Each structure stands twice: as structure tokens, then as C-alpha cells.
Amino acid sequence: MALGSEITDSYLQLPETERMAFFNSLAIEFDVDSDQILEAARSYRDNPDLAHLSAIAHAVEAPRLKLFRRINMVPNGTRTLVAMRGHLLQVLRANPELRAVDIDLKHLFISWFNKGFLELRRIDWSSPARVLEKIIRYEAVHQINGWDDLRSRLGEDRRCFAFFHPALQNDPLVFVEIALTDAVPEALAPLLELERDMSPRKAVNTVVFYSISNCHPGLAGISFGNFLIKNVVEELKKEKSGLKTFVTLSPVPGFRKWLVSADLEGLVADELVEKVRQPVGRVVESDVYDALVKLCAHYLLKVKSGELPKDPVARFHLGNGARLHRIHGAADLSIKGREQSGGIMVNYLYDLAKIEEYHEAYFDEGKISASRAVNRLLD
Amino acid sequence: MALGSEITDSYLQLPETERMAFFNSLAIEFDVDSDQILEAARSYRDNPDLAHLSAIAHAVEAPRLKLFRRINMVPNGTRTLVAMRGHLLQVLRANPELRAVDIDLKHLFISWFNKGFLELRRIDWSSPARVLEKIIRYEAVHQINGWDDLRSRLGEDRRCFAFFHPALQNDPLVFVEIALTDAVPEALAPLLELERDMSPRKAVNTVVFYSISNCHPGLAGISFGNFLIKNVVEELKKEKSGLKTFVTLSPVPGFRKWLVSADLEGLVADELVEKVRQPVGRVVESDVYDALVKLCAHYLLKVKSGELPKDPVARFHLGNGARLHRIHGAADLSIKGREQSGGIMVNYLYDLAKIEEYHEAYFDEGKISASRAVNRLLD
Amino acid sequence: MALGSEITDSYLQLPETERMAFFNSLAIEFDVDSDQILEAARSYRDNPDLAHLSAIAHAVEAPRLKLFRRINMVPNGTRTLVAMRGHLLQVLRANPELRAVDIDLKHLFISWFNKGFLELRRIDWSSPARVLEKIIRYEAVHQINGWDDLRSRLGEDRRCFAFFHPALQNDPLVFVEIALTDAVPEALAPLLELERDMSPRKAVNTVVFYSISNCHPGLAGISFGNFLIKNVVEELKKEKSGLKTFVTLSPVPGFRKWLVSADLEGLVADELVEKVRQPVGRVVESDVYDALVKLCAHYLLKVKSGELPKDPVARFHLGNGARLHRIHGAADLSIKGREQSGGIMVNYLYDLAKIEEYHEAYFDEGKISASRAVNRLLD
Amino acid sequence: MALGSEITDSYLQLPETERMAFFNSLAIEFDVDSDQILEAARSYRDNPDLAHLSAIAHAVEAPRLKLFRRINMVPNGTRTLVAMRGHLLQVLRANPELRAVDIDLKHLFISWFNKGFLELRRIDWSSPARVLEKIIRYEAVHQINGWDDLRSRLGEDRRCFAFFHPALQNDPLVFVEIALTDAVPEALAPLLELERDMSPRKAVNTVVFYSISNCHPGLAGISFGNFLIKNVVEELKKEKSGLKTFVTLSPVPGFRKWLVSADLEGLVADELVEKVRQPVGRVVESDVYDALVKLCAHYLLKVKSGELPKDPVARFHLGNGARLHRIHGAADLSIKGREQSGGIMVNYLYDLAKIEEYHEAYFDEGKISASRAVNRLLD
Secondary structure (H helix, E strand, O other): OHHHHHHHHHHOOOOHHHHHHHHHHHHHOOOOOHHHHHHHHHHHHHOOOHHHHHHHHHHOOOHHHHHHHHHHHOOOHHHHHHHHHHHHHHHHOOOHHHHHHHHHHHHHHHHHOOHHHOEEEEOOOOOEHHHHHHHHHHOOOOOOOHHHHHHHHOOOOEEEEEEEOOOOOOOOOEEEEEEEEOOOOOOOHHHHOOOOOOOOOOOOOEEEEEEEEEOOHHHOOOOOHHHHHHHHHHHHHHHOOOOOEEEEOEOOOOHHHHHHHOOOOOOOOHHHHHHHOOOEOEOOOHHHHHHHHHHHHHHHHHOEEOOEEOOHHHHHHHHOOOEEEEEEOOOOOOHHHHHHHOOOEEEEEOOOOOHHHHHHHHHHHOOOOEOHHHHHOOO | OHHHHHHHHHHOOOOHHHHHHHHHHHHHOOOOOHHHHHHHHHHHHHOOOHHHHHHHHHHOOOHHHHHHHHHHHOOOHHHHHHHHHHHHHHHHOOOHHHHHHHHHHHHHHHHHOOHHHOEEEEOOOOOEHHHHHHHHHHOOOOOOOHHHHHHHHOOOOEEEEEEEOOOOOOOOOEEEEEEEEOOOOOOOHHHHOOOOOOOOOOOOOEEEEEEEEEOOHHHOOOOOHHHHHHHHHHHHHHHOOOOOEEEEOEOOOOHHHHHHHOOOOOOOOHHHHHHHOOOEOEOOOHHHHHHHHHHHHHHHHHOEEOOEEOOHHHHHHHHOOOEEEEEEOOOOOOHHHHHHHOOOEEEEEOOOOOHHHHHHHHHHHOOOOEOHHHHHOOO | OHHHHHHHHHHOOOOHHHHHHHHHHHHHOOOOOHHHHHHHHHHHHHOOOHHHHHHHHHHOOOHHHHHHHHHHHOOOHHHHHHHHHHHHHHHHOOOHHHHHHHHHHHHHHHHHOOHHHOEEEEOOOOOEHHHHHHHHHHOOOOOOOHHHHHHHHOOOOEEEEEEEOOOOOOOOOEEEEEEEEOOOOOOOHHHHOOOOOOOOOOOOOEEEEEEEEEOOHHHOOOOOHHHHHHHHHHHHHHHOOOOOEEEEOEOOOOHHHHHHHOOOOOOOOHHHHHHHOOOEOEOOOHHHHHHHHHHHHHHHHHOEEOOEEOOHHHHHHHHOOOEEEEEEOOOOOOHHHHHHHOOOEEEEEOOOOOHHHHHHHHHHHOOOOEOHHHHHOOO | OHHHHHHHHHHOOOOHHHHHHHHHHHHHOOOOOHHHHHHHHHHHHHOOOHHHHHHHHHHOOOHHHHHHHHHHHOOOHHHHHHHHHHHHHHHHOOOHHHHHHHHHHHHHHHHHOOHHHOEEEEOOOOOEHHHHHHHHHHOOOOOOOHHHHHHHHOOOOEEEEEEEOOOOOOOOOEEEEEEEEOOOOOOOHHHHOOOOOOOOOOOOOEEEEEEEEEOOHHHOOOOOHHHHHHHHHHHHHHHOOOOOEEEEOEOOOOHHHHHHHOOOOOOOOHHHHHHHOOOEOEOOOHHHHHHHHHHHHHHHHHOEEOOEEOOHHHHHHHHOOOEEEEEEOOOOOOHHHHHHHOOOEEEEEOOOOOHHHHHHHHHHHOOOOEOHHHHHOOO
């Protein structure tokens, strides 16, 4: 316990240069003992009973796990471990010998941050400033420009929900920003408009998930997002009858990177190849946008990494059982929007009656569910 | 997930007769695969890298763990698993083949119910009735006789604190009942007196822990009690300056059971041997109580199970670093008090400056810290 | 301020015998000064400006009002004044010289306890025990027999709402108990059944107000009840769609008192006159109940005190704009039910579309709205 | 009620031009009836009983009071009335015929906003954004420059408390900003420093009230400020032992206005007369500040409006029983600070043991309690 407390107190003050030494110590000094594992396995072979099984289980568990559990018991311990894994992930690619440390932390986090322990809270203008400033800081998709912008995103025609964990008080794990509208949106700007009429409308029938942000890099790979969407859908259906359509307005963050180096032959008229790749910042004509939309359909439906789509946002929503519903050109003309997504935004539709079916078809057969309108773009 | 949900919905309705079938299925069908373990161990021996280590770790983890984790993710899942282990423990002694199931559940609970995730809450007359009725039901040391008795125990001169876990809303894990007094108490009855003057006294300097109850049999062996006492001590010191003495008034629940079958030769005058063992219900003279107190000192200090005292309450407090302070005869004349403890109650003293030292001496050297007054009883 | 504080501290300890002296002092020493009033009026006649108007307004305000306002500013002041008026009302009939004191207190209370400052709260099994014990104590219509009975009345098929005022923390002013059913109830017993199935039903369409209790005698004449019913109706319509019928199940507390001394000639067959008046406790035959129901219809529709019905409960609901819907014999066979209401209970129906119309017809023309079924009983 | 609801709905939309018509209607059509008052007075003279007294009381109460009470009963009614009086006060000086309307509103507000109904709440970084944005908007002494400035003022070494009323949810009535320090401050800038070290200090012994703001112009003349200070002192003493000194750092907002037109002969060396009056914005030498401080002592101690000091802030604190403790030159060099207070700030000391005594000496004898240091400045 005393050790746990000491690490919690000092880790966050540790200069970046000394973190590597600490990580290396975790990787080497607190690693498993191979001989002990083999010895335990031998004993189990001779005598496969419960005690010998436990001995193996014990031997394959690195001593650092015990240390992490101790840290987790002191105040701010969980917070420290989450920060620690965040730092670890930054250096992991360059230091593959630390992977075992990451595996152990992730293993613990999967257990501690399991869905049963998360609390869904609505975030609105009555939430504590202490929480709201975190929303501003963590928003990762469409930057929040200060408190006025935040207030606009928490207006009466908007919703925001977050998952919290008891050990990270006032510190959200993941949150989603939502617009309640009367039509599936085709562009971002109207949703972020500060001066719009926020008064509740009768005709509201559509829930637009336009931003989902994970808050802690140290929790990468611990999936909350799909639970969040499902819980929020339930919550909103309880709050308001008349909500029929659940849809995203999402970027295609890998599109432009693929575009600039892909072989576009046969995908687009020769005279447009240059234009669709022209530097961000140029005025873009509408025929170019038509070409971009077609190319984006190709990118989302045909370009894979392994069995699954290359684009990370597509993987997330399609994996959740959503369907690719519409592709809109010139939908996000912010610099980030053009640099990453070529200005394109996409609607993924959550058809509650079909989620399970699409989810399974996606993972079992690699099948991407897409609307006819999107499929037609491939012709 | 669907399976988790199904089990959660149906387990609690399962007739007792079918539980055994379910437990057996967990023990056998969801057990580890020995061949797979040995195969993984062989591969690791040939190639002791991370992937092969993970393969063993995976193989020694029984498939039921995955099932339990699924259950834990659905609403009421944690509650179901805690109830399940409660039932399991009832049949474990008669069915030792289920031990592996218990080990797996306990392993998960230690992770999920770790101290970092517990919330300390004060229980008082402003607490929700939903919580208070649980306090009445769970009190395991000195029965609470309805709501009037409860209210008396939550008076202004009393305190009650409980640990809660986010997955068991409104359902305490463990709680402690406390009296604030101006002297170390020597008997139970005045503490439970309904008609006492409850108004806050100036002279209060003593905190008496007179009842600690674990609420869920399914959480047996997951230790909260010592954290609870430590957190409560901190909480009370913040609330009130002037609190100097932290002490229990505890039963000696194993005393009489030992007494009736022990060899008392040399421990007590021959003519009293019969009398100290006489059936509960007889009027007891004071010289007999003197003898009982001496015998109890012997029982607490000398009678061991392994290296440690036989009495479970003594093990708990001494293990926490408390000191055996006083032994009082005729201190609890309730039927339960006489049947289990021979009417005796004991003060364990928590001397905050010495807790660590005593705790270590106890576990390292098996040394029981006791006051001179108690040691003198052995002469 | 110091005086206000002193009175608040000591008033509640005042022996009953000294209260009269205190009240008399309020009535005489703290009364208006007639000469000053007349002098102010003369000045105003000569010079009817704002200053002289204020002078009269000041002169007609008894000095005790200033004292009461001081008391109201110290902690527990409001509570003290409410208790004070409660005591005052007990002795008012015998001491009419205290009426002016009562008028002043009531005048203040109407201002302080105005509807804009009341808070509607739902009472359920999650409410603080501190509040719930007050519900048990204050229930004035159908006694609550301890905490088990209370819990039953707060089951999932029940509702309870109360008005609170910020100066009387945790102490309700008035509360209503409600059953959610699938039919208009005809008798009390099924509603108070402890062993009933409480699980929420699909078919629920009826809201039954079966008990309304004012909590503080000192607030007599400050009307909250009708606001309470209206707010609760709104609250429930928000919570549950499908609620169609809002109805009471009410006693007729003045019926039997009227019955035993009324001239029943022509109202009931001669051979039944004795029987309808027979002492409470006898078994009652069904033909007698038929006669009682007819007599009760006569009592409710025809027997007046001034322009309005004699029965206080009838006055309350009819004044709120409810309609007299049904009269049920043998509907409350408790001792109180038979002693006051001859065992009869009545449904008053709140038809939201007609409340205003009935309310006005009642107060403007003294017209009692009653269903055809009830009117037919008069033939 | 319907009328009340209509006015509440439409008043806030009323164009400024139509407000005067509305106010005139309140003043004339809803005024008292002089004949009725005189008639009632005559009857009372002939027959000075309770009924005739009530008749006068009724007659001197203008019908608009009844209207205001109705408005107060509908949702947002209180808020509407407070806004209404705010507007009324803006036009009162130019329209003295509206004074009776103001008197009636103020009369009601004194009753409704009495101290017994106010709730003291701590404001900190966990408060709802909805409340915090009001703090930014209402701060009237030292402007809050956005959310970063606000957060700094709510740091761990700061406190902020507000009074709330149940009818104005989330909308403070008055609030005070506080610094916890280890010395009586001599200048403003260090208190408002954003970059300071906020960590809690051991040596904290001084509570500095450096800003008190009333939030609603419509509540002018309803005094909360002195209760606020007293309640906050109690609250802080409970929170932290070791707080010894309670002091303000206050502006002298009437000083410069007096200075520029006062006859300074004999108060200051002739050659400085020009200099102390020189336009704001010039660099000020230290000998000029010495002169200003002397002149300010004279202004605070000798310059009266009626019996009491001319300066409004001085009147407030001295009226509360504070003592004039120190006068600091060049203590607030903001434009507002120099324009109103000549850059001077003042400490008023709340000596809890002497408050009552000073308060009475001030109001009974017009005596201003001042420290020797301040008195010496007059020599």
C-alpha cells in the first residue's frame, strides 16, 4: 500500500525523461519468471489438480499486476494508472519491449472499466463547470471554441451524454454530442451555428450523433462508444416520443490520405484526377465534389485493411451495426474537414430493428451494409 | 451479451434444486482444458515470447470467467453474481468439486470490489428508506428491532457509515455502527438504550465501534472491514475535533463453544468448572463472572488456530492493528450474548499511532498486543 | 431580532398554562392604537396624499405583526409561528378576544405560503426516513399502521406527492396518496391491501386520490389542496401517457352526524329509519345500505350550510370543480368509516375539460355537479 | 389567476414604450379609493371593532396588491415582478406619481424575500454553469473577465457565497467574493491575480470580503447584504478554525465626485489642491497619494448626508457594525478605481465581539467607529 501511495504521489511529477526508466523497470524487474512458469507447468502435467492450476495462473501473472492493483487502491490511483498507460502508448511503437506492460494494464482496465460500472449522465448547462471544462478540453472531432460555443452545443435542441466511472469523479470517459432535428443533416455548419433558433420544435424526429470523443488516451482499446450510443438511444426514446431516425453526421478521416496516393485509374475521369487531389485551400467546383463523393463511396466500400474498411470511423459505426446511408460533398469546409475528409461528411444510420443483423453480417461475412443511394455511386 | 442477460433474468428465479445442476455445469462444461494448457506450456518452453505467454494465460482462464464478465455487463449482473456466490458457498463444503468456480468468482470480485471503487456514505435518519431497510435486515451483530430501534441507533450521539459500490445501488456492502461517548463502555445495554438523552455532549471524546456487519454472503473473503474502520476514523476526526479514543465493544463469539469442551484444568478453580459451563439461562454470580473473564483472557491470548487467535472477531481487529484493551463480564446478557460469548464483551483499542506496528508484529511474529490489565488476568 | 430569537427559543417550551398569558399579551399590548388610527384618518381626510395614506396603513397594522416578522427571520422562526397559530386555534372559540391575533398570523401566512413558493416533491421509498415518519404521523384520513403499511402505500402502483416550503425543511405542508388502477374503485379495502400484486400494469388508466392530509393545524385556512391536486395531475400526465380518469375515493365525514339527528320523514321507508341510525358495530344488511346510499345522496346534494354543501369533503372537491360521480355503500367498514360516513365512500370525478365550468357554476350559482347515477338516487 | 398568467407571459415582451402605460394603469386604475377609506374610517370611529378595523385595512390596500399576489402565484410570477420593479425604479424619479406602485411592490418583496426564506449556497467550480454565468454577469464591483477569471476567483484560496430564493431558481440575489489570506490586504491587484499560487496555505487567518454584488435592481432596498456577511462568517468559522480577522477591501465610490467640487481649503496644502483633482490617467506621485488618503479620511469621517456618511459603501459596512480600519492610496489603479475612488481602497474590519456595539453607536449616536491609524490622518 505504501508503495502504491508513493507511486501515485510521484508518478505525475516524474520528468518525461525518467518515465522510460520507470517503464523499463516495470517491463524487466516486474516481469514473469519463465523458469517458474515452466516448473509450474511441469507440476501441473504430473498432477493436473486445482492447486497446480492456480500455480500456473499465478506464475503467468507478472508481479507488476500486483503493483498496479496496489496503486489502484490509493486515492487517485486509477487516475494515475490511466495517465501512465497514456504515456506508455506514446512510446510503445518505438519500444516494443514494453508491450507486455501495456497488455497487463489493458487487461486490468477491461476488468475495472467494464460496462456494468459505468454511469451514463446527461451533460447540460446545469452541469458543474468542473465537468464542462473537461468537455471543452476533450472534444476531439469538432473543436469547441470556448464557453459560448459550449453553451450553444448544450442548447434545448441539443443533447450531450457521457459515461463516468466512480474512480474518475467528474472526469468523463467518453461523450457524444447530439442534435435533435427534423431531417437528416447534409452538412456540419448548420449544426454548429451559434445564432440558430434553439426553441424546442414540434416536428423533431431525428437524432443526429455528430461528435463522439474518447477522453483518455490511456483507455484506448477499452470500448465504450457503442454502449454509449445504445444507452443514449434508449434514454432519448424515453424522454421524447416521436424520435424515428437515429443517424450520425461523421467525417471520413482517412479519405484524403488514401486519395492522394491511391491509383485512381478507372475510378474517376482522367481530367479530374489532378483536381480531386489539389491542395486544400483551393476553391472546389461542384463537379469535383461529385467526383469526390464517388471516390469516397469507393473508399468506404472497397478499400480495406484486412477484412474490414480502412477508415476508422467507418469501422466504428459499421461494427456497431449501423448502415452507410448518405455521402455529402462540401459538407465540412473547415480546414480539418478538408484536410482529412476532403470536405465530405457521411451519415451512418442506426436502424434499431436491424442493428444486430448488420453487426453480425459485418463481422461474420465482412459485409458492409449500405443504402441503395450509396451503392449507386459505385456504378 | 444475450446469454448474460438471460442468466441474469432467470438465475434468481431458479429453484434451489436446479442451482446444483447449474453450478455443476459451470464446474465441468465451463472448465479449463488441460490439454490446451499443456500444449500452450510446451509451446512456451520452446519459444518463451509474449504471444506464447498470452496463450498460457488464456488457457488457464476457465471459459466461465468470460461468462461471468458477460453477466456483469448487463443490468443487475453484478447483483446476480454476488447472489450466485452466496448460494455457492452454502454448498461448497459438501461439493468440493465446485471450488474452482468459487475461486474464479472470488478472483473477479477482488478486482471489481477493490477499495478504489468503494464509496463511503454516512447513514442517518435522512437516508432513503430503501437503504435503511437494508441496514435493519443486514445487521448481524446486535439485531435491530424495527424502525424505532434503528432511529435510536442513528441519533445525534450515534454514527453509522457504509461502503457502497456503483453496481449495487442503494445496497451497502458493509457498515459500522458507532456510539460517541465520554468513556470507554463496559457493557452493551446502555449503548442500545432507546430512551437515553441523545443531545450532543460537550465532553464527547470516545468513538465506540459496537457493530460491524457484512451485508452479502457472496462477498465473503473480500475484505472491506479494515478499510471501513480507517476511513471512518478519518471522517470523524474531520467532523469533530476532540475525539481521542477509538475503541470497539465487541463480542467473543467463539468463547463459549471453546469453553464447554476445553480442558480447563489449571485455568480455573475446580469448584467453578461446572459453573462456568452451566447452561445459558441460569443466573450467574459475580465470582463466576470473574472466572469467566480470566478464562476469556486465556482464550483470546493463548488459544490459536494456526498461528493466529481462534476467535474470529479477535482475528479481525488484531489483524487490523488494534490492541486488546479490556474484557468485561456480564456485559451482554442477551441470549445470543450469553450463548456465544458467555455474556462477555471486549474492547479493542485502535491507537492510531501504533496500528502499523501492531499489525506487523501480529502478522510477522504472531504477537497479540494486549494491555497490562488484560495480561494481568493470565497470572 | 434578539426578541425574535428569544421567543423562538422559549415559545415551544412554554407550559400550556402560560400560553394564554402570552396570547393575551399579543392581543392587548401589541394591538393597534385606536386614537392613532383616527388621528391618521383625520389627517388623510384633510390631505389625502401618499404620506398620509401610509400613515393610516401603518396605524392599522398591529405592532404584533412587526414582532411576528422578526420571529420569522430567526432560525426555526416560521416553524414556531405555525405551531403558535395551531395552539391559538385550539383556544380561539373560547377566547374570541384573540381573533385579531389569528387574523394577523393568517394574513402573514397567506403571504409567506403563497403557491409560488411551494415545491412539489414526490414521496417514495427513496425519500429520507425523516420525511417519511412525518407522512406516517400526519396521515389524517386512513391511518398508516407503521412502516410496512407505509411501504405498501408507496409501492410501484401507488404515488404520493407533497408540497414543501423552504422554511419548513423536510416537513410537508399537505400530501396526497394515490392509487393507479384500471377502474374507478368502489371500496377502500383493496386499495390498502398489503399483499396485493404491486407490479406495474399495462392497463392502468385511472388515478385515484384516496387520501389528502393537511399536516399543520396552524396552517388551517391557507389552501394548498386544490393546487396540489392540479399540480399532481400535470405531473402524472407527464410521467405516464394513458391516464384518462382522475377520481377520488372519499369519505363523507359529516354524514352520520347529520343522519342521527335529521328528520328523515319522506326520505326513507318508515321501517328503515331505526335501522339506518342503529349504533355502529351492528351487522348491516344490504337493503339498509341501499337506504343509506339514497340518504347520503340527499345529504350531499340537498343539505347545505349557507349556500354550499354541509359536508366538508364535498365542499373541498366540489369547490375545486370536481363532479359527484358515484356513492358506494359498505365501502369503508373501519370503525372510523362507519362512525363518520356510515361506511359510505364517494367518488368525485376531476374532468379536466370541465373543472373551470363546474367550479364557477358551484361558486356563482351554488350548483352541484353530479352524475346521472347520483341524481337518480334522489327520485 | 388567468390575469396573473397573462401578465407574466406578456410583460417581459412589452416594448419599453408601453411599459409607462402599464405603470400608469397600475398607479391610477388599481389605486385605493379615497372615499372608501374615509367612509371606513368614519364607521370605525363610531364602532371601533375588529370588523371595522379590517374594513380600513382593506380599504388602504390598493387593488394592485391583489393583482401582484396573483401574478406571484403563476410560474415565473416572482421573476416578472422583480423585473417590473427594476423597470419602475428607472423611471421613478421622472414620474413621482408612480411612487405608490413602488411602495406596494417593495412592501410585498420585504415580506416574500424575508431572511427566513433565503438559502445560503457556496458557489464554486462545481456549481452549475447556469449559476456561474449569472455570477459573471452580476458582478458589480470588480468586473469578471470571462470564465478563466471566474475560475481564478473560485480557486482553493477563494470563497464565494450567495443567497438564493426558492422562487428564483438558479438566480442569486446577492453574492460575496472572498479571499483567504495571511494578512490584511492593502491593494486589489494581488487578489485578482490569475497566476497566483492557489494551493491552501497553513497560515491562513484572514477573511477578505473584496466584492459584494446585488443581482437584481428590482430588489433595491430589500437588504440582504448584512445577513449575507454574518452567515458567511459563521459558515467559514465552521469550515476552518484559525480564521481570526474578518475584513473588507472596499472602494470609496463617492470620494472623487466629492473631491472635485469640495472646498478643500485647510484640508490640504495649497500647492496640492490642483494635483489631487487632476484628471484620471495622469501618473500620480506618492506625496499626492498621501494627500488623497488624508482627504479620504476626512471624506469618510466628516462628510455626511443627513446624520450618516455620504459614501454608500461606508454606510453599508458601518451600518453593519464594522469599523473603519485602514485607508490605502494607489490600491486600485483600474480606470473605474481611479475615476470613482481616486485609486483608494479601504479596509472595514468586522470585529465579531464589537459588531453590536458599533452598530448601535452608529445608528443611535451617528458615531463612526474608526481605528487610531485612521483617526490620526485627520490631525
